[in-house]
Amino acid sequence: MHPETATTVPVTSAPDAVRRAALLAALDVVEGGAEERFDRITRIAREALGVSGSFLNLAGDTSLTIKSQQSDAHFGPVIPLQDTFCGRTMGERGPVLVPDARIDARYSDMPMVVGDPNVRFYAGVPLRLGDDDVKVGTLCLIDPEPRTLDADELALLQELGVWAERELAAGADEDRLRSVLAGLEPGTVDVPGYRIAGLSVPHGVVSGDFHDWHRSGDDAVHLTVADVMGKGMSAGLLAANIRGALLARGDVAPDVAVAELEAQVAPDLSRAESFATLFHGRLTPSTGRIDFTDAGHGLVLQLRDDRAERILRSSDLPIGLHPAGIERASGSLVMRPGDVVIVVSDGALELWDSTLASLSQLGALYRESPDVATFLQRVRSRAVDHDPGDDLTVVVVARDL
Template identity: 75%
Template sequence: MATETASTVQSTTPGQDAARRAALLAALDVVQGGAEERFERITRIAREAFGVSGSFLNLAGDDHLTIKSQQSDKRFDPVIPLDDTFCGRTLASPGPVLVPDALRDERFRDLPMVLQDPNVRFYAGVPLRLGAEHVKVGTLCLIDPQPRTLDDDDVALLQELGIWAERELAAGADEDRLRSVLAGLEPGAVDVPGYQITGLSVPHGVVSGDFHDWHVSDRGLHVTVSDVMGKGMSAGLLAANIRGALLARGAATAPNAFGAVEAQVAPELSRAESFATLFHGVLEPTTGVVEFIDAGHGLVLQLHHDGTETIHRSLDLPLGLHPVGFERTTGTLELEPGDVLIVVSDGALELWDSTLASLSRLGGLYRSSADVETFLGRIRARAASHDPGDDLTVVVVERAA
């Protein structure tokens, strides 16, 4: 059984498609690299959202498939013969492919991964397309050893995740992209007794495509970190609009502020074919409780006073990709005396190995620094010697011991 949506892709021969895929993948320059958090967060959200044994972002070459990101009970070799994969056998399919039970589907029942470990029965995949001709370069897919199916809402969610993956791939291929926010958006100093908040922003280009903000209201300390994707000054205008929309709701709770902002800016982001990951939290100083919304950002590190740490991940989609009618998840955390909250953009991960493990490296750098100014200075120095290839933002909220 296959579910396929309509497509405007022009008919081509398999040889032409293979040549176009090869050209596009060469331009992407991502096939040979290791794990990257911008893709890892997509497959991580996909696996947890659907409750499957594995989720993958695959790139299809001429005769082989490269697994760019995988979250799976069984780790697959990063390069697999294309004909031995669901992806390879569905390259001609224009839309989503749904296989409730591979053993009962003659197209797939002889695949090694069906007949042998991990004994895949269920498969669902959406195509990843790039370029003006919408060439299919890979898939975002799910697998599970138990037969199952997806309803229309599930398929829609998987497609939204696929769109996110396509935009991440396209952003990496566009050498002329300037993800920017307008100049002069740096937040000023605030006075919150018992707390210190500091930050830095290091643009990769002329100006930064990240933005961060903090301000104080009667409700507490409001903290925002966001990364807007797009081209040229349009991304900067979108970022400025998001920041302005948040400031206009400066005294609201995190969920209320975020809900109003999303309703206002999501249509703009959609029209611009852009999206924004965003963390927005409100800290109640007396209790140390932070209520927050995390829209696909997931780069939040809490350093506890006892020497342990917690990475607060996100299961929500970014602004501009979240399906209408799906509720956002509201999270809470507590900053105890001596705790530190560090929120970064993905450029911080590129200072090391571009995975979430880099957050722990960042935490270690903080703990070994005499004070936060020394920590931020060391971040700047590392960015100068290890070009992250991306905009870099770090915000630090410290609670006095």
């Protein structure tokens, strides 16, 4: 593709400006500050092409955000789009090459040309996103001395532009993935006399944990917390498979549901050289009884109304490791009014000392909190201050009456 050399200045249409501003807002990258994934690109551009400055710019409707810059002189980070090289070249079809801005009618009157930093050379490639290839910014170079780029150098700048587009697109994919995952979060369930809530904080974009609760036809509440070994996409896919298998058995007793689930998903876990711990219970609201099967999970804390606490351990192996043909142990507990049951993934232990004593610390945090929502917010805040380095899930069942 040849660089533009016309002396007219195309004007970006208002609809295009609105579209790119909306797309950038959806990407959620403008306000995030510097990111190494973009700084890596501008560093290479400056060093490989021997210029005084390289920039990755994102154009809104009226302003330009400098997302990454490698330059002795610092700019921005937000400047008016008008009277910038990038703003004036957003309407060009391809890369723009300006050997000497002083003698180019498109740019000779610009403040950064006639004054500090006295830009002479400019080269930029547009960055496009979305199905309609909307131009959302530029990857560009500046220098105070007139110069040009040969064919190989221009090709390198374009390749770096493609890299930048892919990094931006990866952000868009993550946003879509987060939206999908948010849709998988259990909705609010109304159980008179009880409060049921939870949170899940992935270590990355995708979590290998999942939690769920739902009412069955006989008004029982089925509760699940699972933790697939590992993190990231592979663990998330396996967790989604387990979640789907359990939802297909929504009204089945926990021991039967887990046995059928294991028969279905254990081969997938084995092929992936993974396993999953799982707590799956059925609450009868009228009695407070929870019948459950615990497949190697063992991270259940019961806080009693008399301030006593009990940790329920598991004697079974995780799904994918449990010997075939051997029945799993089933258990039960009874919640009295004022009791609370907290089920977590092992990421919760990393919020303190990585031992089971962390469950007592979690229980103390709950007792210090005025309500469930505050407790969960405090857990989330602690995860920010004490990165667990793992996916984190916490589910609370509190009986009031």
